[in-house]
Amino acid sequence: xxxxxxxxxxxxxxxxxxxxxxxxxxxxxxxxxxxxxxxxxxxxxxxxxxxxxxxxxxxxxxxxxxxxxxxxxxxxxxxxxxxxxxxxxxxxxxxxxxxxxxxxxxxxxxxxxxxxxxxxxxxxxxxxxxxxxxxxxxxxxxxxxxxxxxxxxxxxxxxxxxxxxxxxxxxxxxxxxxxxxxxxxxxxxxxxxxxxxxxxxxxxxxxxxxxxxxxxxxxxxxxxxxxxxxxxxxxxxxxxxxxxxxxxxxxxxxxxxxxxxxxxxxxxxxxxxxxxxxxxxxxxxxxxxxxxxxxxxxxxxxxxxxxxxxxxxxxxxxxxxxxxxxxxxxxxxxxxxxxxxxxxxxxxxxxxxxxxxxxxxxxxxxxxxxxxxxxxxxxxxxxxxxxxxxxxxxxxxxxxxxxxxxxxxxxxxxxxxxxxxxxxxxxxxxxxxxxxxxxxxxxxxxxxxxxxxxxxxxxxxxxxxxxxxxxxxxxxxxxxxxxxxxxxxxxxxxxxxxxxxxxxxxxxxxxxxxxxxxxxxxxxxxxxxxxxxxxxxxxxxxxxxxxxxxxxxxxxxxxxxxxxxxxxxxxxxxxxxxxxxxxxxxxxxxxxxxxxxxxxxxxxxxxxxxxxxxxxxxxxxxxxxxxxxxxxxxxxxxxxxxxxxxxxxxxxxxxxxxxxxxxxxxxxxxxxxxxxxxxxxxxxxxxxxxxxxxxxxxxxxxxxxxxxxxxxxxxxxxxxxxxxxxx
Amino acid sequence: xxxxxxxxxxxxxxxxxxxxxxxxxxxxxxxxxxxxxxxxxxxxxxxxxxxx
Numbered sequence: 076x077x078x079x080x081x082x083x084x085x086x087x088x089x090x091x092x093x094x095x096x097x098x099x100x101x102x103x104x105x106x107x108x109x110x111x112x113x114x115x116x117x118x119x120x121x122x123x124x125x126x127x128x129x130x131x132x133x134x135x136x137x138x139x140x141x142x143x144x145x146x147x148x149x150x151x152x153x154x155x156x157x158x159x160x161x162x163x164x165x166x167x168x169x170x171x172x173x174x175x176x177x178x179x180x181x182x183x184x185x186x187x188x189x190x191x192x193x194x195x196x197x198x199x200x201x202x203x204x205x206x207x208x209x210x211x212x213x214x215x216x217x218x219x220x221x222x223x224x225x226x227x228x229x230x231x232x233x234x235x236x237x238x239x240x241x242x243x244x245x246x247x248x249x250x251x252x253x254x255x256x257x258x259x260x261x262x263x264x265x266x267x268x269x270x271x272x273x274x275x276x277x278x279x280x281x282x283x284x285x286x287x288x289x290x291x292x293x294x295x296x297x298x299x300x301x302x303x304x305x306x307x308x309x310x311x312x313x314x315x316x317x318x319x320x321x322x323x324x325x326x327x328x329x330x331x332x333x334x335x336x337x338x339x340x341x342x343x344x345x346x347x348x349x350x351x352x353x354x355x356x357x358x359x360x361x362x363x364x365x366x367x368x369x370x371x372x373x374x375x376x377x378x379x380x381x382x383x384x385x386x387x388x389x390x391x392x393x394x395x396x397x398x399x400x401x402x403x404x405x406x407x408x409x410x411x412x413x414x415x416x417x418x419x420x421x422x423x424x425x426x427x428x429x430x431x432x433x434x435x436x437x438x439x440x441x442x443x444x445x446x447x448x449x450x451x452x453x454x455x456x457x458x459x460x461x462x463x464x465x466x467x468x469x470x471x472x473x474x475x476x477x478x479x480x481x482x483x484x485x486x487x488x489x490x491x492x493x494x495x496x497x498x499x500x501x502x503x504x505x506x507x508x509x510x511x512x513x514x515x516x517x518x519x520x521x522x523x524x525x526x527x528x529x530x531x532x533x534x535x536x537x538x539x540x541x542x543x544x545x546x547x548x549x550x551x552x553x554x555x556x557x558x559x560x561x562x563x564x565x566x567x568x569x570x571x572x573x574x575x576x577x578x579x580x581x582x583x584x585x586x587x588x589x590x591x592x593x594x595x596x597x598x599x600x601x602x603x604x605x606x607x608x609x610x611x612x613x614x615x616x617x618x619x620x621x622x623x624x625x626x627x628x629x630x631x632x633x634x635x636x637x638x639x640x641x642x643x644x645x646x647x648x649x650x651x652x653x654x655x656x657x658x659x660x661x662x663x664x665x666x667x668x669x670x671x672x673x674x675x676x677x678x679x680x681x682x683x684x685x686x687x688x689x690x691x692x693x694x695x696x697x698x699x700x701x702x703x704x705x706x707x708x709x710x711x712x713x714x715x716x717x718x719x720x721x722x723x724x725x726x727x728x729x730x731x732x733x734x735x736x737x738x739x740x741x742x743x744x745x746x747x748x749x750x751x752x753x754x755x756x757x758x759x760x761x762x763x764x765x766x767x768x769x770x771x772x773x774x775x776x777x778x779x780x781x782x783x784x785x786x787x788x789x790x791x792x793x794x795x796x797x798x799x800x801x802x
Numbered sequence: 803x804x805x806x807x808x809x810x811x812x813x814x815x816x817x818x819x820x821x822x823x824x825x826x827x828x829x830x831x832x833x834x835x836x837x838x839x840x841x842x843x844x845x846x847x848x849x850x851x852x853x854x
Binding site: 118119122123140141142143144189192193196197200203204207208220223227231 | 806810813814817818820821824825828833834835836837838841842844845
């Protein structure tokens with residue numbers, strides 16, 4: 076649908092000289108770097124193909140592809156626009172979208188990631204060195220040598236733990252302040268207790284010090300935290316990236332004439348001009364002009380609606396035939412936020428509170444660990460009357476039970492799975508989305524723009540008489556209305572030659588008319604031509620006083636739509652098609668693609684209600700939709716997917732977003748998610764088994780630092796390796 | 803055992819060198835496109851004029 080999604084282009088300045096002056100260059104610092112999203116690239120050939128194609132464009136100084144992020148950064152002069160570059164790449168065979176570099180300055184997430192990585196590196200450095208020193212102690216160093224090893228370990232470990240463990244302390248502190256327990260509380264306690272008792276033991280030249288365990292704990296947990304961060308950061312940048320896919324600009328009519336401004340700068344009361352083919356950037360009222368508007372993204376109906384003076388138009392609708400002058404009633408964040416907030420807030424209130432597998436584990440885990448360690452400390456104190464022994468045991472129990480492997484169990488699998496799905500063209504925006512996708516048993520599809528491209532093609536050109544076809548072609552060529560363009564393409568493709576029609580004139584909002592052999596000919600809306608109101612997408616041709624001829628249109632299927640429906644059926648899922656479009660259009664389409672359950676003419680509320688109803692009946696619903704009318708349903712569903720061409724609101728509301736045009740990754744995602752959930756469960760089992768084996772030793776006071784180190788590293792490594800088995 | 807007095811500082815120093823090297827790589831952005839760099843090295847497009 077990206078094709079029908081033309082952004083209103085900034086008007087090319089006619090006075091622009093070929094060589095822009097120095098001031099002009101200086102006044103354009105912001106757009107010097109253009110960012111393109113390239114969801115389809117995957118190999119070395121693509122890198123050089125894209126870079127070569129881009130550098131050949133005049134005005135491009137440098138182009139660099141980032142294969143990991145599937146992006147290209149292009150340094151170019153002001154005369155180069157991202158849309159031109161996208162076109163160049165499309166012609167070279169690479170799917171490309173424009174990104175807003177301003178939005179993509181994700182310095183915050185980058186900084187956090189680098190910060191975590193640095194802490195991870197420090198923890199690794201400290202762990203390796205302390206471990207080497209500990210080997211000496213484990214292999215039987217005695218007296219002064221052991222004390223020296225302990226002291227050096229302490230000197231390395233204390234600053235390292237203070238620096239690298241900071242994320243845990245901060246999180247634990249904020250949890251405690253809110254009187255909650257989270258995973259970080261036992262972690263912080265374990266680190267603090269281990270460091271404290273070890274330092275105390277070292278001062279008294281005791282036998283056991285857990286410096287290595289404390290540092291190792293930090294390292295493995297930070298590893299899990301870093302993977303988690305990467306998944307979440309890529310999800311966040313995904314959301315931003317897709318928000319950036321539509322770079323909204325508007326043509327503002329000011330006292331000084333028309334100027335292209337960013338939608339964010341518009342205020343209520345401003346006047347904007349919307350050219351034919353452009354998207355309406357704001358909510359507003361038409362004050363001049365007549366046209367037809369395509370509301371399919373907002374309501375799902377594929378039939379364009381009339382817009383004249385005083386009609387109310389909303390952001391996201393596409394202006395089709397005539398220029399409109401619109402007075403802004405609400406702009407930018409106000410409109411979008413307001414409507415999404417209303418619809419989505421209601422829907423989300425109804426959404427089941429999903430507890431992720433990790434949360435379920437943590438809920439059982441955190442209190443258990445504290446109780447266990449406290450009970451064993453009290454028990455040993457009563458038994459030996461020695462506080463030092465009791466504290467040592469408590470520290471050992473906390474270290475052994477500390478959720479090293481648990482901290483890795485989910486992030487390792489999610490990282491592996493989301494990396495795999497990203498390569499296939501699916502971005503995961505939410506950490507628990509995979510788990511929820513694995514549970515889905517019912518799939519609800521939206522029609523327009525999701526299963527179809529949202530671009531109509533004429534269906535019954537065969538029964539059009541030769542003369543009528545020729546007149547229709549001549550008239551259709553005179554309009555930029557999507558139905559007219561599609562009709563013209565269809566007829567020209569059949570070798571029809573246009574008739575000689577004189578006085579061709581477009582009547583904005585109604586159609587095209589002209590004179591052919593002395594008779595008035597019209598192509599356009601039913602009411603204008605004098606035909607009965609249609610039940611499906613259609614346009615009407617009238618020659619002279621004759622009865623109007625109907626030309627009906629149907630949407631084309633999106634890539635992979637049929638395959639996905641077939642694959643999901645084979646997996647035993649229940650499939651429902653719901654659309655705001657007319658009954659006739661929807662049923663015919665459903666029969667073509669092979670879906671039995673169909674609901675047509677659904678309002679946005681009804682879509683959300685249907686999803687809620689299905690959920691109440693015990694179904695886990697996967698909603699796939701793209702329009703604003705789907706937003707509430709997307710938010711209400713157990714898990715949701717939207718295509719890249721969807722409205723920003725829909726993409727924000729959904730858990731996963733397709734990056735390319737094809738729907739095929741959905742079936743893959745289903746398979747991968749089931750496999751991922753199985754791996755996560757296995758990982759929890761593995762971690763628990765290690766704990767069950769080692770905890771009795773710790774409680775019994777038989778746990779040496781060596782056993783603690785072994786149990787911790789073995790379980791973490793097993794869990795990570797298991798995650799890599801993901802298919 | 804006196805050799806420990808030499809070996810421990812030496813091993814710590816080497817470890818620190820590694821840590822600083824990692825920090826430097828992080829700052830130079832060498833982890834920004836690992837996948838692309840892995841592929842890029844196999845192409846001869848930029849042999850004569852390396853891409854910065």
